Amino acid sequence: MKYAVITGTSKGLGASVAKQLMEASVHVIGLARGKNQELENADLPGSYKHYQVDLSDIEQTEATFQNIISFLKGQLVESLQLVQNAALVSPIEQAGKQDIAQLTAHVHVNLLAPMVVTNLWLDAWRDTDLSLVIANVTSGAANRSVYGWNAYGSTKAGLDRYTNTVALEQEMLGTGHKVFLFDPSIMDTDMQGEIRSADPSQFVDVDQFKNYKAENKLRDTDVVAKVLVDRLLNEASIQNGEYYSVKNIFK
Template identity: 30%
Template sequence: MKHIIITGTSRGIGESLANQLINPAHHLICISRTANEGLLARAKELDCHLDYFNYDLTDISGIEQLVENVFSRIELRSSDETIYLINNAAMLTPVSPIERLETEQIVENLHLNLLAPMVITSNFLRLTKHMNADKKILNISSASAKYILPSQSAYSTAKAGLDSFTKCIDIEQKLATYPAKAAAVYPGMIDTSLQSEIRSVSTELFPYVNEFIQLSEEGKLQSPEYTASKLIEILVSEDFGKTVLIETID
C-alpha cells in the first residue's frame, strides 16, 4: 500500500495529482481549506481509500495536530510499504511592489508557501523516523525562486526558501537510520488559478502582465493534468532524490 499525503487538492495541480493517484493500491490523504467533493465522489465510486482533511494551512499553530490526525489514519505494516508527502499548496498573491503590501499579506504568503511545508515536513519526519519504509518528500517549488520578476517578492522569496529547505532535508536525511528522500521541482508555467490571478493584475502593479496574457493566448501554458502526470513520474521513479532540485519536468 502506498500512503500519499497531498496538500492543496481543492484545485489545480493538487486536484490533478489526486485524481491521477486515485487507485485501489493507494491510500490518499488530501488536505485543503475546502473539501474537493469531486475527488471524494470519484474515490467512493472506484472504492478507493481517500481521507480528506479540511484545514487552512496559513494557520501554522495547528499543523502539528493536523499531521498527528493524518497519521492516526496511516498504518505501515512492513518495509514494503511506502509513504509520500507532496507539499503542493501555494498562493501567488500579493502581486505588488513590496512597499505597497500590508504586513498581513506578506505573513499569509510566507505561511502557506514556506512555513507550512516546513512544519508539515518536520512532523512527517518525526512521525516516520523509526519506520523502515520507502519515504519521499516532493516539494512543488517554482522557477520564480531563481528567475526574479518585480512584484513577486513574497512568492519568490518563499519558493527560494523552499528550495534551500529541501537541500537541508537531503543532507540531514543522509545521516538518518531510516532516511527519507526529498526533491523540489519547478513544474513550469501551468494554466491554473495562480496564472489567472497574475493576468488580472494591473500593469502598474506588475509590469510584465501583458507577457503573461500573451503566453495564455498563444496556448503556451501546460495543463494541470500534464504537469501532474510528469510530477508523478518523478515521484515514483527509482532515481527520486538523486537530483534534489529539478528545474524542468519535460
C-alpha cells in the same frame, strides 16, 4: 498499502496529482481549505480522505497533521509519500505597498507550513522502517527576481534551500528518505488567472502572462501532474535532493 499525502487538492495541480495516484491504486489523503467532491466521490482503485485546513494557520496545520499521522499509524503502510503543493502568489505588489496580514499568510503557506510539516513528518516516522519520499513544489521564480513577486520568489527560494538542506541531512544520516523539488513551470490554473488580473503597476510582466494564455502556452494540470506522478510511482528513479522540472520532459 501505498499512501500519499498531498496539500492543495481542492483544484489545480494538487487535484490532478491526487486523481492520477488514485488511478494507480495509491490511497490519497488530501488537504485544502475547500473540499473536492469529485475526488471524494471517485470510483477508483485508490481511496481519497480529505482534511479541511488553512495552512496559513500554523497551529491548525500542526494539529491536522498530527491527526493524519495518528490515522496512518493505524494502517498497514508499505509506502508513504508527501507532496507539498499548496502555495499562494499574492500579494503581487512592490515592497512598501503590501498588506501585512496577506504577507504573513503568504509566508506561512509557502514556507513555514512546509517546514513545520516536514519536521513533524520526519519525527513521526523516525523509529520505523518506512523510507519516506517528500516532494516540494517549487517555481522558476525562486531563481530570478521579478518585479512584484518579492514575496513569492523569496518564499520559493527559501523552500528550495530548505529542501536541499533536509535532503543533505537525510543523506548524511543514512535514513533512506528522499526529499526533492518539482518545478511544474507554467500551468493553466486559478493562480495564473490571479497573476493575469494584476495591475501593471504591481506586476510589470503581466502582459507576458496574458500572452501565455492567449497563445495557449499554459500546460494542462493533468499533463504536468503525469510528469510528477510517473516519478512518484518509480521511487527508485528519484534522486535525493534533485531538482526535477517539467522542462526536462517538454524541451
